[in-house]
Amino acid sequence: MEKKKGRAALHILAAVAFILLFALLLSLVSGAFRPREGLTFYEEPKDSLDVLFLGSSHMLNAVSPMELWRDYGMASCNLAENGQVLPVTYYVLLDALQRQSPKLVVVDVYKVVQDTLYDTKSYLHTSLDGMPLGLAKLRAVYGLLPAGERTEFLFDLTLYHDRWRDEEGLKRETRDPDFKGYVPLTAVEPHEGFAVLPESETASLPETPVQYLAKIVELCRDKNVDLLFIAAPFTTPVPDDMDRQRRVNAVADLAKTWGVPFVNMMHELDGMDFDLSADLADTYHANVSGMKKITAWLGAYIAAHYAIPDRRDDSRYHSWDAAYKRYETSLEKS
Amino acid sequence: MVFNSVDFLIFFPVVCLVTFALPRRARNVWLLLASYYFYMAWNPQYALLILASTVITYASGLLIGWAGTKEARRAKTLKRLFLALSFASNLLILGVFKYLGFFLTTLSRLLGAVGIALKTPALDILLPVGISFYTFQALSYTADVYAGKLAPRKNFITYALYVSFFPQLVAGPIERSDHLLEQLERPRPFDYLRAREGLLRMGWGLFQKVVIADRAAVFVDAVFASPEAVPGSVAALAMVFFSVQIYCDFGGYSNIAIGAARVLGVDLIENFRQPFFAVSVRDFWRRWHISLSTWFRDYVYIPLGGSRRGRVRKALNTLAVFLLSGLWHGAQWHFVAWGFLHGVYQVAGDCTAGLRRRLRAALHIREDGAVHRVFATAVTFLLVTAAFCVFRAGSVGEAARMLRSVLLDFRPAALTSKELFAFGLGERELRAFGWSVAALAAVDLVQERRSVWRLVEDRALPVRWAVYLALIFAILIFGVYGPGYDASSFIYFAF
Numbered sequence: 117m118e119k120k121k122g123r124a125a126l127h128i129l130a131a132v133a134f135i136l137l138f139a140l141l142l143s144l145v146s147g148a149f150r151p152r153e154g155l156t157f158y159e160e161p162k163d164s165l166d167v168l169f170l171g172s173s174h175m176l177n178a179v180s181p182m183e184l185w186r187d188y189g190m191a192s193c194n195l196a197e198n199g200q201v202l203p204v205t206y207y208v209l210l211d212a213l214q215r216q217s218p219k220l221v222v223v224d225v226y227k228v229v230q231d232t233l234y235d236t237k238s239y240l241h242t243s244l245d246g247m248p249l250g251l252a253k254l255r256a257v258y259g260l261l262p263a264g265e266r267t268e269f270l271f272d273l274t275l276y277h278d279r280w281r282d283e284e285g286l287k288r289e290t291r292d293p294d295f296k297g298y299v300p301l302t303a304v305e306p307h308e309g310f311a312v313l314p315e316s317e318t319a320s321l322p323e324t325p326v327q328y329l330a331k332i333v334e335l336c337r338d339k340n341v342d343l344l345f346i347a348a349p350f351t352t353p354v355p356d357d358m359d360r361q362r363r364v365n366a367v368a369d370l371a372k373t374w375g376v377p378f379v380n381m382m383h384e385l386d387g388m389d390f391d392l393s394a395d396l397a398d399t400y401h402a403n404v405s406g407m408k409k410i411t412a413w414l415g416a417y418i419a420a421h422y423a424i425p426d427r428r429d430d431s432r433y434h435s436w437d438a439a440y441k442r443y444e445t446s447l448e449k450s
Numbered sequence: 451m452v453f454n455s456v457d458f459l460i461f462f463p464v465v466c467l468v469t470f471a472l473p474r475r476a477r478n479v480w481l482l483l484a485s486y487y488f489y490m491a492w493n494p495q496y497a498l499l500i501l502a503s504t505v506i507t508y509a510s511g512l513l514i515g516w517a518g519t520k521e522a523r524r525a526k527t528l529k530r531l532f533l534a535l536s537f538a539s540n541l542l543i544l545g546v547f548k549y550l551g552f553f554l555t556t557l558s559r560l561l562g563a564v565g566i567a568l569k570t571p572a573l574d575i576l577l578p579v580g581i582s583f584y585t586f587q588a589l590s591y592t593a594d595v596y597a598g599k600l601a602p603r604k605n606f607i608t609y610a611l612y613v614s615f616f617p618q619l620v621a622g623p624i625e626r627s628d629h630l631l632e633q634l635e636r637p638r639p640f641d642y643l644r645a646r647e648g649l650l651r652m653g654w655g656l657f658q659k660v661v662i663a664d665r666a667a668v669f670v671d672a673v674f675a676s677p678e679a680v681p682g683s684v685a686a687l688a689m690v691f692f693s694v695q696i697y698c699d700f701g702g703y704s705n706i707a708i709g710a711a712r713v714l715g716v717d718l719i720e721n722f723r724q725p726f727f728a729v730s731v732r733d734f735w736r737r738w739h740i741s742l743s744t745w746f747r748d749y750v751y752i753p754l755g756g757s758r759r760g761r762v763r764k765a766l767n768t769l770a771v772f773l774l775s776g777l778w779h780g781a782q783w784h785f786v787a788w789g790f791l792h793g794v795y796q797v798a799g800d801c802t803a804g805l806r807r808r809l810r811a812a813l814h815i816r817e818d819g820a821v822h823r824v825f826a827t828a829v830t831f832l833l834v835t836a837a838f839c840v841f842r843a844g845s846v847g848e849a850a851r852m853l854r855s856v857l858l859d860f861r862p863a864a865l866t867s868k869e870l871f872a873f874g875l876g877e878r879e880l881r882a883f884g885w886s887v888a889a890l891a892a893v894d895l896v897q898e899r900r901s902v903w904r905l906v907e908d909r910a911l912p913v914r915w916a917v918y919l920a921l922i923f924a925i926l927i928f929g930v931y932g933p934g935y936d937a938s939s940f941i942y943f944a945f
Contacts, residue, residue: 123642130911134915137915138919138922141919142926145923145926145927267456267932268932273926273927274931274933275932275933275934275935277927277929277932277935278932278934278935279935280878280882280927280928281876281878281879
């Protein structure tokens with residue numbers, strides 16, 4: 117009887133060991149098949165970041181943390197992604213706040229124009245694939261996707277395993293970790309003469325993004341983190357989409373009721389010397405020149421309103437200086 | 451739910467864990483509930499059909515047993531009556547749900563041909579999954595009790611589980627009461643070695659299904675969708691692919707069923723034994739869907755007299771069995787034609803046996819020699835593959851057109867040009883398919899001599915684990931499943 121019990125225990129142990137080994141291999145293989153590396157954010161040491169930027173591509177192409185490092189010694193990271201609508205932003209932030217304890221979170225609210233839980237599935241993958249499997253990711257996947265569509269997000273090998281068929285094989289897109297999440301756009305597309313509507317012109321907001329903005333506010337309050345809404349400068353195809361401006365304008369009232377400061381850069385263009393004919397890469401996104409102006413202005417704003425520590429003399433941040441040098445060189449090259 | 455689904459991936463471990471956690475007496479009740487849940491995942495209403503079939507055959511067993519207590523002549527009549535009632539009512543259910551539409555359209559076509567118009571009612575009956583399988587299984591019980599091979603059973607739960615046991619419920623193997631029922635009545639303690647072997651076998655079955663069969667299907671579907679536009683050589687390749695596909699689809703499913711049952715402590719009968727190594731069509735049927743061919747042998751062929759009543763009667767019996775087998779596979783004429791073709795193959799094989807023997811003697815070829823074996827295996831494969839073309843094609847005419855293009859418009863250059871990649875599988879996929887078929891051939895080659903499962907299970911732990919993990923990741927990476935990755939929809943830097 118004793119012997120039998122001992123053997124059973126051994127079998128259970130073997131089964132558990134096998135499952136662990138399988139899980140380890142699964143995560144390695146999944147990583148190898150993922151078409152891009154995860155957000156560089158996940159490589160930052162725990163509790164090392166003081167400011168986090170989130171939002172859609174508007175934020176992704178508009179704010180470069182390295183510029184803030186150079187000017188203010190701010191340790192920040194850009195977690196924005198293409199097509200990251202506000203519900204997704206909420207879950208990315210939920211996870212990020214378990215890894216980092218920032219002083220300030222900055223969210224670009226442009227996506228209030230969109231009444232969906234996620235944009236395309238591929239965009240949802242860009243935002244979620246890098247996030248390690250954990251409670252926050254489970255909450256994100258269950259919160260954003262209906263039953264039957266979750267597997268490809270929780271176990272993305274079920275989606276990416278087919279990539280061996282592609283001519284390019286398992287080639288991966290990597291983002292330079294020295295850019296701390298910022299993605300530069302170099303094109304220039306002139307949009308002079310674009311009509312900026314006055315702040316008073318607003319339109320009613322869809323339900324979903326407002327609901328998730330409220331959740332972001334609540335989350336930051338719970339975690340005792342300052343929250344700042346911004347809207348980076350953008351244009352829209354004229355004349356069909358002027359409502360986007362009206363909707364972004366409408367965030368001002370909402371932010372006021374929540375007591376969250378809101379900087380709508382559409383109404384600060386002159387102050388930041390933003391030139392619609394030279395600083396946009398396309399209809400919606402800032403190019404490198406636009407980024408420099410937006411980041412400089414925002415940096416000054418943050419420095420004036422929040423007590424973000426200067427980490428330049430902190431020995432734990434030595435790597436940031438070297439990273440800045442590499443960032444500067446590669447930005448010039450692009 | 452099907453085996454190759456996420457649902458089953460959750461369902462199966464839960465069922466196993468609960469089964470072995472429960473006291474022995476409760477296990478069959480639990481497995482019965484699980485089996486009905488498994489079946490009702492398709493359509494809850496069909497559970498009524500399987501229940502009806504269960505109750506009828508269960509009652510027939512008791513009634514035949516009761517009749518046996520009467521005096522001899524009366525007993526014989528009564529037993530026959532109950533046997534007939536059970537077969538008639540079960541086949542009636544099967545007939546209504548599977549064949550009614552087929553018979554009505556055929557009837558109206560026949561009448562139409564002699565000038566009588568028959569308006570057939572539009573039937574909207576969905577074929578209940580697995581009805582052909584469990585009906586035959588349930589009927590084998592009635593037949594065995596009638597033949598005195600088996601005492602009638604009183605325990606309804608165990609009997610109901612025999613009819614609905616989820617591993618083999620929807621696609622076989624078709625079990626026999628003297629085999630499965632008796633195992634379900636015995637206690638089945640958890641056995642670590644058997645469970646391991648069962649899981650390995652499930653893994654291999656899944657590999658056959660999602661790596662081999664489902665990839666072959668892409669090519670086969672593309673070619674069979676527009677056969678007129680395809681060179682004969684590509685059509686021939688598609689036929690070969692279909693033979694591989696149907697073997698791995700069905701054989702893989704059987705392996706999963708047998709493996710799953712094994713984990714639960716139940717041995718199911720073997721259903722496939724390396725069918726493409728058969729040296730004759732008759733040999734093929736001893737290796738292909740064994741549980742069905744033995745069912746027909748025991749309950750149709752032998753009752754009809756088998757081979758004991760002369761050569762003509764044997765030929766007729768063979769044809770009858772294979773016509774029925776064709777019809778069992780589906781209520782369409784091309785399935786019947788497929789069955790008939792197999793019957794003809796075997797009758798022709800019997801008729802030419804003497805001739806072939808003399809030819810071998812004249813050429814000094816030994817029947818058990820390697821040369822003859824390879825030749826006979828190749829010929830058998832071609833015959834079986836040609837017949838499967840009839841099985842797969844939408845109609846007999848279409849199959850004939852395809853076979854004609856293979857014979858008259860072969861154009862072999864198509865096999866070595868880029869043209870080959872136009873049928874859903876690119877170069878990399880075809881190469882991967884080739885490797886997976888090589889793995890299949892290797893496993894089957896080993897299986898001809900000894901159990902490949904034991905071969906793995908007898909190794910040391912590191913080797914075993916390496917095999918398990920290689921198999922799992924081969925399925926995860928090369929399997930045809932998931933939402934399908936389309937690189938063009940994954941442009942990260944938009945605009």
